[in-house]
Amino acid sequence: MSITRKKYKRITTKSLVEMKENGEKISMLTAYDFTMAKILDRAGIDVILVGDSASNVMSGHETTLPITLNEMIYHASSVIRAIEHCLVVVDLPFGTYQGNSKNALDSAIRIMKESGGHAVKLEGGSEISESISRILTAGIPVMGHLGLTPQSIYKFGTYTVRAKEEQEAIKLMEDAQLLEQLGCFALVLEKVPARIAERVAKSIKIPVIGIGAGGGVDGQVLVVHDMLGMTHEFNPRFLRRYADLHSIMTNAFKNYIHDVKAQNFPNKSEQY
Numbered sequence: 001m002s003i004t005r006k007k008y009k010r011i012t013t014k015s016l017v018e019m020k021e022n023g024e025k026i027s028m029l030t031a032y033d034f035t036m037a038k039i040l041d042r043a044g045i046d047v048i049l050v051g052d053s054a055s056n057v058m059s060g061h062e063t064t065l066p067i068t069l070n071e072m073i074y075h076a077s078s079v080i081r082a083i084e085h086c087l088v089v090v091d092l093p094f095g096t097y098q099g100n101s102k103n104a105l106d107s108a109i110r111i112m113k114e115s116g117g118h119a120v121k122l123e124g125g126s127e128i129s130e131s132i133s134r135i136l137t138a139g140i141p142v143m144g145h146l147g148l149t150p151q152s153i154y155k156f157g158t159y160t161v162r163a164k165e166e167q168e169a170i171k172l173m174e175d176a177q178l179l180e181q182l183g184c185f186a187l188v189l190e191k192v193p194a195r196i197a198e199r200v201a202k203s204i205k206i207p208v209i210g211i212g213a214g215g216g217v218d219g220q221v222l223v224v225h226d227m228l229g230m231t232h233e234f235n236p237r238f239l240r241r242y243a244d245l246h247s248i249m250t251n252a253f254k255n256y257i258h259d260v261k262a263q264n265f266p267n268k269s270e271q272y
């Protein structure tokens with residue numbers, strides 16, 4: 001049993017801040033459905049992120065932009081029905097919070113009311129500070145997301161490492177401090193050099209959860225389909241595969257197809 005499971009019956013936003021204070025690293029993975037969320041929760045994960053990466057891995061879109069608020073609510077509700085222990089954070093999808101804080105608040109309220117999620121995540125820094133503040137005033141916990149922000153892919157043009165140049169690194173540090181001041185309980189830092197990420201994590205009290213941001217931050221997050229080796233064509237340097245489910249599933253499917261064709265399935269004990 002993990003240290004966290006013994007100490008916290010249920011993980012809250014406060015538990016994550018305490019974990020940072022105590023030097024305990026935070027584990028976070030994505031999930032989008034009931035069965036996966038149940039396995040993750042019982043395995044002892046601290047946080048499930050219902051990420052807008054569902055747009056890629058569940059719906060097959062090239063980017064995260066097309067996924068809708070209704071679709072995010074559907075995925076988040078399925079996850080919420082499965083969990084007993086972990087914190088569930090839900091991404092606000094593209095177009096539901098940028099440039100209009102009233103819209104942002106309405107979107108966050110829909111997520112909380114209709115899915116039962118515990119917190120929302122938004123991508124961006126100073127440019128969305130009004131939206132973050134307005135959501136926070138409704139008592140909805142907010143996780144920030146800086147560095148590579150996939151919802152802005154058409155602005156940046158590539159998925160390469162961010163904050164390599166000094167100007168961008170300064171803006172990143174300022175944005176992280178701003179998110180803390182506004183009242184975010186944590187932030188995700190995606191694809192930035194490890195030394196910059198560590199500096200950011202050390203400069204603020206709220207936990208920094210990294211993806212492609214090195215080991216000097218307060219926790220790690222991966223997309224579950226990637227770490228299970230289901231998306232074998234996606235190979236960024238930061239991705240550690242903990243299983244090769246692509247091969248395992250392909251073999252299982254091939255064996256099933258073979259058994260059906262060969263009339264080996266079902267056998268006598270597998271029928272009524």
Ligand code: KIV
Binds near residue numbers: 051190221
């Ligand atoms: O949508 C997502 O899965 C994310 C993670 C990559 C952090 O935002």
